[in-house]
Structure formats: structure tokens, C-alpha cells
Amino acid sequence: MGRTALVIVPTELYRKTLTDLVKQAAKGYKRILYVTLNDPHDVLERDFKDRGIALDKFYFIDARTAVSTPEPRPAKNCIFVSSPEALTELKIAITKGQEKHQPEITFIDSLSTLLSYLSNGVVARWAHDVITKFKGRNTSAVLLCLKRDEESYLVKDVAMFADKVIHVGMIGSKVIHLSRR
Amino acid sequence: MAKRIMIVDDEPQICQAIKAVLEPEGFEVMTTLSGPECWEKLQKEKVDLVLIDFFMPGMSGRALCEWIRKDPKLKGLRVAFLTAARFGDVGMEKLRELKALDYIQKPFGTDDLVKRVKRMLSK
Numbered sequence: 001m002g003r004t005a006l007v008i009v010p011t012e013l014y015r016k017t018l019t020d021l022v023k024q025a026a027k028g029y030k031r032i033l034y035v036t037l038n039d040p041h042d043v044l045e046r047d048f049k050d051r052g053i054a055l056d057k058f059y060f061i062d063a064r065t066a067v068s069t070p071e072p073r074p075a076k077n078c079i080f081v082s083s084p085e086a087l088t089e090l091k092i093a094i095t096k097g098q099e100k101h102q103p104e105i106t107f108i109d110s111l112s113t114l115l116s117y118l119s120n121g122v123v124a125r126w127a128h129d130v131i132t133k134f135k136g137r138n139t140s141a142v143l144l145c146l147k148r149d150e151e152s153y154l155v156k157d158v159a160m161f162a163d164k165v166i167h168v169g170m171i172g173s174k175v176i177h178l179s180r181r
Numbered sequence: 182m183a184k185r186i187m188i189v190d191d192e193p194q195i196c197q198a199i200k201a202v203l204e205p206e207g208f209e210v211m212t213t214l215s216g217p218e219c220w221e222k223l224q225k226e227k228v229d230l231v232l233i234d235f236f237m238p239g240m241s242g243r244a245l246c247e248w249i250r251k252d253p254k255l256k257g258l259r260v261a262f263l264t265a266a267r268f269g270d271v272g273m274e275k276l277r278e279l280k281a282l283d284y285i286q287k288p289f290g291t292d293d294l295v296k297r298v299k300r301m302l303s304k
Contacts, residue, residue, distance in 0.1 A: 003269075006271075119238075121237070121239055121241065124236055125236040125238070128235070128264070128265065128266055129265070131266045132266040153241055157235070157236065157241045157243055159272070160235070160268055160272030160276075161266045161267070161268060161272055162269045162271050163270050164269075164270070164271070165271050
């Protein structure tokens with residue numbers, strides 16, 4: 001059954017947490033949809049490859065590349081979106097990606113990025129629509145956000161639709177995951 | 182006396198559709214398009230149940246419910262949410278914290294809506 005997890009991460013642990021989650025997902029799932037709002041998909045691909053993560057499992061929705069390269073070179077495992085703030089375009093691309101790749105799990109990297117462009121209310125409603133889609137398709141999803149946004153309306157509201165909220169933190173030098181449910 | 186229900190949804194057509202279902206059942210239905218507008222009306226009007234759309238621009242349904250629960254005059258008011266997605270486990274826990282009676286998932290059937298509203302009003 002599809003489950004939705006909201007992962008709240010401090011900025012300094014973001015990259016490491018993301019890598020750990022992606023690695024774990026690549027071990028447990030055959031098809032993964034990765035929505036990137038921060039890094040171009042080719043940068044992520046190189047990074048995943050360097051870390052020994054099987055790339056053939058991934059299909060990307062890239063809302064970053066076109067911000068700096070208005071006409072990105074087409075890629076067979078990627079749909080480009082003009083900008084992270086183009087929420088309708090992004091939603092359509094996610095639907096297409098789901099239809100094309102039939103993912104078992106989708107990563108949204110990250111909700112906090114959307115807050116740099118748009119208001120809490122707008123992003124929360126979009127996230128709700130997208131979660132509705134995931135639940136309707138019975139697929140799992142991992143929505144990432146930064147700890148600095150933890151008290152935002154967005155995170156509080158989106159958490160209500162998550163099956164699990166995971167707080168990533170550190171005790172001494174050890175990374176810990178505290179989950180609610 | 183007819184039970185009074187307030188609908189809060191930023192989409193006027195949803196408000197009207199619910200109104201069109203509930204009024205023939207003998208309920209008095211008021212509609213508002215935002216959390217702050219609802220809040221203002223609740224200060225003046227006595228209602229038996231508020232149906233709140235969870236995602237509204239400006240103030241979410243959760244935030245409106247928190248305001249209601251903090252207001253000594255309104256804290257006992259029956260509240261339920263309207264939402265397209267199912268609440269997750271975390272949300273169900275939060276609904277209990279907010280003392281929300283139920284949530285109605287959109288799209289909903291008219292018979293189901295009436296049945297659930299009647300059930301909530303009997304509590």
C-alpha cells in the first residue's frame with residue numbers, strides 16, 4: 001500500500017539524508033520518480049552514479065535545468081519543467097511521469113524550495129493535490145523539507161496528509177531519525 | 182428549529198453545491214469563502230456545525246479550527262473538514278487533537294453528505 005512520508009531535515013544534513021533515502025529506495029523499489037527542484041537532473045545522475053545507485057530505476061521531473069538553460073537537451077528519462085514556481089506545469093509533468101514510468105515511489109526534493117518562490121497557502125494546496133494523486137494511485141511518496149520551515153503553515157498542513165513524519169537530527173556526531181507514526 | 186450549518190470553502194461553487202444538498206433536508210446553511218470571513222461571522226451568528234475546506238488560501242482549515250478551539254465562546258463548536266486527500270495517520274491524530282468530528286472526502290455523494298451531517302449533529 002502506498003504511504004506518504006514527510007521528512008524534515010536540517011540544512012546541514014540535507015545532502016546526506018537525501019543520499020541515504022535515495023540509496024535505500026533504490027534497493028527496495030524498481031521504479032522511482034524523482035522530482036528535482038534544486039539540482040539539474042544530470043548533476044543528480046552523476047552524483048547517484050558515483051555513489052553506486054542504479055540509475056535505470058529513476059525517471060526525473062526536472063524544474064531546475066530550464067531556469068538556466070531555457071531549451072534543455074531532451075533526455076529520455078526526464079521531463080523538463082520551466083521553473084519550480086510553474087506549479088500547474090509541474091503537476092502535469094508529475095502525472096505524465098507517473099503514467100510513463102509507473103513509479104512505486106516518488107521523491108519531491110523539496111517543498112522548501114517551493115516556499116522560496118510561492119506562498120505557504122499556494123504550495124500547501126499544490127502539495128495536497130499531488131498527495132491526492134499519489135494516494136489515488138496507491139504509490140508511496142517522500143516529501144522533503146528543511147527544518148527551518150517546520151513551523152510553517154505548509155509543513156503543518158501537509159503533515160496532516162502524511163502517514164509518517166520523520167525528523168532528522170543529530171545527537172553528538174550521530175544522525176538520528178525520529179518519526180511520528 | 183432548523184440546525185444551522187456554516188460552509189467555509191474558497192470555491193463558491195462547492196459552497197453552493199453543499200447548500201443545494203443540505204437546505205432541502207431542512208438545514209439552514211450559511212456560506213463563507215475564507216477562514217477570516219468565517220471567523221468574523223462566527224462572532225455574530227450561532228451555528229451548530231462548521232464544514233471547513235482544509236486548503237484555502239490565506240488561512241488553512243487547520244489554522245481556522247485552531248482559532249475556534251482557542252476561543253472560549255466557540256471551543257465546543259462541532260467542526261468537520263472537507264478535503265480531497267485522505268488524512269494520513271499523523272493527520273488522524275491531529276484531527277482528534279483539534280476535536281474535529283469527521284472529514285468528508287471530495288468528491289462526495291449527496292446521500293453520504295446528508296447522512297454524515299445528520300450523524301455529526303446528533304453528537
